[in-house]
Amino acid sequence: MKFSQEFEQRFADMLTHYPTKRSALVPTLLYAQDEAGALTDEVIVELAQRLDLTELEVRNVISYYSMLTTKPRGKYNVQVCTNIACMLRGGEELLNHCQKKLGIGHKGTTQDGLFSLEEVECIGACSWAPAVQVNYDFHENLTVDKMDQVLDEYKKKGTM
Amino acid sequence: MASLVSHPDEVRVISKRFGQGATDIDRYLQLDGYKAVQKALSMQPDAIINEVKNSGLRGRGGAGFSTGMKWSFVPKQSAKPKYVLCNGDESEPGTCKDRLIFEHDPHSVIEGVMIAAIAVQSHTGYIYIRGEYRYLSVIMQKAIKDAYAKGFLGKNIFGSGYDLDIYWHGGAGAYEVGEESALMESLEGKRGVPRIRPPFPAVVGLWGGPTVINNAETLAAVPHIILGGAEWYAGLGTPKNGGTRLFCLSGNLNKPGVYELPMGYNLKKMIYEVGGGIPNGRGLKAVVPGGSSTPVLLPEEIDIPMDFDSVGKAGSMLGSGGVVVLDDTTCIVNFALRTIKFYQHESCGWCIPCREGTDWLKKTLTRFHAGAGLKKDIDNIYYLSENMLGKTFCPLGDAAAMPTMAFVKKFRKEFEDHLDGKPCPFEKAADRIPAMA
Ligand SMILES: Cc1cc2nc3c(=O)[nH]c(=O)nc-3n(C[C@H](O)[C@H](O)[C@H](O)COP(=O)(O)O)c2cc1C
Ligand code: SF4
Numbered sequence A: 001m002k003f004s005q006e007f008e009q010r011f012a013d014m015l016t017h018y019p020t021k022r023s024a025l026v027p028t029l030l031y032a033q034d035e036a037g038a039l040t041d042e043v044i045v046e047l048a049q050r051l052d053l054t055e056l057e058v059r060n061v062i063s064y065y066s067m068l069t070t071k072p073r074g075k076y077n078v079q080v081c082t083n084i085a086c087m088l089r090g091g092e093e094l095l096n097h098c099q100k101k102l103g104i105g106h107k108g109t110t111q112d113g114l115f116s117l118e119e120v121e122c123i124g125a126c127s128w129a130p131a132v133q134v135n136y137d138f139h140e141n142l143t144v145d146k147m148d149q150v151l152d153e154y155k156k157k158g159t160m
Numbered sequence B: 001m002a003s004l005v006s007h008p009d010e011v012r013v014i015s016k017r018f019g020q021g022a023t024d025i026d027r028y029l030q031l032d033g034y035k036a037v038q039k040a041l042s043m044q045p046d047a048i049i050n051e052v053k054n055s056g057l058r059g060r061g062g063a064g065f066s067t068g069m070k071w072s073f074v075p076k077q078s079a080k081p082k083y084v085l086c087n088g089d090e091s092e093p094g095t096c097k098d099r100l101i102f103e104h105d106p107h108s109v110i111e112g113v114m115i116a117a118i119a120v121q122s123h124t125g126y127i128y129i130r131g132e133y134r135y136l137s138v139i140m141q142k143a144i145k146d147a148y149a150k151g152f153l154g155k156n157i158f159g160s161g162y163d164l165d166i167y168w169h170g171g172a173g174a175y176e177v178g179e180e181s182a183l184m185e186s187l188e189g190k191r192g193v194p195r196i197r198p199p200f201p202a203v204v205g206l207w208g209g210p211t212v213i214n215n216a217e218t219l220a221a222v223p224h225i226i227l228g229g230a231e232w233y234a235g236l237g238t239p240k241n242g243g244t245r246l247f248c249l250s251g252n253l254n255k256p257g258v259y260e261l262p263m264g265y266n267l268k269k270m271i272y273e274v275g276g277g278i279p280n281g282r283g284l285k286a287v288v289p290g291g292s293s294t295p296v297l298l299p300e301e302i303d304i305p306m307d308f309d310s311v312g313k314a315g316s317m318l319g320s321g322g323v324v325v326l327d328d329t330t331c332i333v334n335f336a337l338r339t340i341k342f343y344q345h346e347s348c349g350w351c352i353p354c355r356e357g358t359d360w361l362k363k364t365l366t367r368f369h370a371g372a373g374l375k376k377d378i379d380n381i382y383y384l385s386e387n388m389l390g391k392t393f394c395p396l397g398d399a400a401a402m403p404t405m406a407f408v409k410k411f412r413k414e415f416e417d418h419l420d421g422k423p424c425p426f427e428k429a430a431d432r433i434p435a436m437a
């Protein structure tokens, strides 16, 4: 398993931050997933070994956190918040629109692997609702038109 | 990046440096940064704690516990290392304020953690930021690095002989991890299942050592209190509710946004003047005053000061500062359903009343809203919630039960309007997106 130099540097630093190795697990899993696309068997074995954990211990943690996944998502993971503040300003309509436009449902991935879609809980953008996160980027105060623009831009970027 | 707003009634303490480029450490220094911690280093630890106690600062994470009091519970002598843990998991629906602090003034959080550490004589702090806030984690990592480079962190800080390390930490998606004991589990690399209390974290916390856990906004207030004095800070708010707080106005408002207002600011004024009132000529139906777990208030209940005690007296809670405004096209049954869906999803599953209760409520409300409700469901929804209240392992069960009970109690008629196969009376009432654009 090969991670970037940045990953290795951060990981080495992190191990000096805690009295136990295991403490580095949660953030490390997320950074590893970002590089590998998913927490594959290979990644899990590698991290378990590095942190002196069993594979099962690592899998147990993975299944708890909603951002962590063992299955690859699309290149752009479109996360639509439908929680209360977004719901009041059209979050559900936005989700329906994305489903239609992308032709996929909750946790689905388009055939070209470009997009996946997720209905998510509050992402801390309530005052700028309705809001969507594409991977880690926030898109706020959305309308259906603005959502289309956002998706089109990612499509262009992803097929370049 | 989240956009900033302003209103003449704002009193800017926490948000003083927003939009001023204070992520840059030199700019932060120009704006009185890292002065408070140097002052704290010259004070007796007990004097710092007393100052914070007298300021009337109460936890901005939700429960509103006195911050100085919390710090005073940390034992003076401890065989195990003591820790300070900043809670930046910010996931209570309606809440989006810690995000702005991390984005615009990360050093104020670092400085707050430093002062808390000095007050309880701890040498290690952690700043936990939810996984979704990756860009803020990047900002924080840089801020910490810059503070080390200046010698503000590490060995012998500011030449005082005091050693202090602060590290960032990241989550990976889980509301429950915001609960203080689950937060510690998560930081220790485990599932976010809460711990039994007592012992409280102040006595037995991270890796068994005494641990102070505070919300990011609480900690960001501390340097201002040390510099400005307890009396000044307390005077900004109402008795026993010192200072200001970041109110996150959201929902059906003309000018939603995060505004810093004095504690005790009138809720009605907050909605109609600061938030600009309800758009599209619609009426006010209800207000969720402090994040999704707080009981809903009716329009006739909102002429109240927004401080912990007054909102408590009105039968709700000031909570996390998330004020969610519902206009009269909102279906309360659907709103209650969305609220409970969240708690069902986030329940960690450890204890039965919460795991089964939220699931049962979700199923009942889903069926009910879809038009297959029975009259007895209404009482059942209330009864189920009532039976979770106070009977769960951590307060997430209460957070699910309290709002649900209030929805049923205050909007029973609307539940009844969904009976007998009648379609939801609000289904077609509003085309939300174009109306808001
Ligand atoms: C289910 C649940 C979720 C919570 N989420 C958060 C959170 O995201 N951020 C936070 O600061 N406090 C949260 N809290 C409150 C914390 O348990 C804790 O009381 C708080 O961080 C203490 O800081 P304070 O005294 O400064 O408010 C949550 C509590 C519960 C029960
Ligand atoms: S109340 Fe809910 S979240 Fe808290 S321990 Fe029980 S199951 Fe877990």
Ligand code: FES
Binding pocket: A081, A082, A083, A084, A085, A086, A087, A121, A122, A123, A124, A125, A126, A129, A131, B093, B094, B095
């Ligand atoms: S409810 Fe959607 S971001 Fe908070």
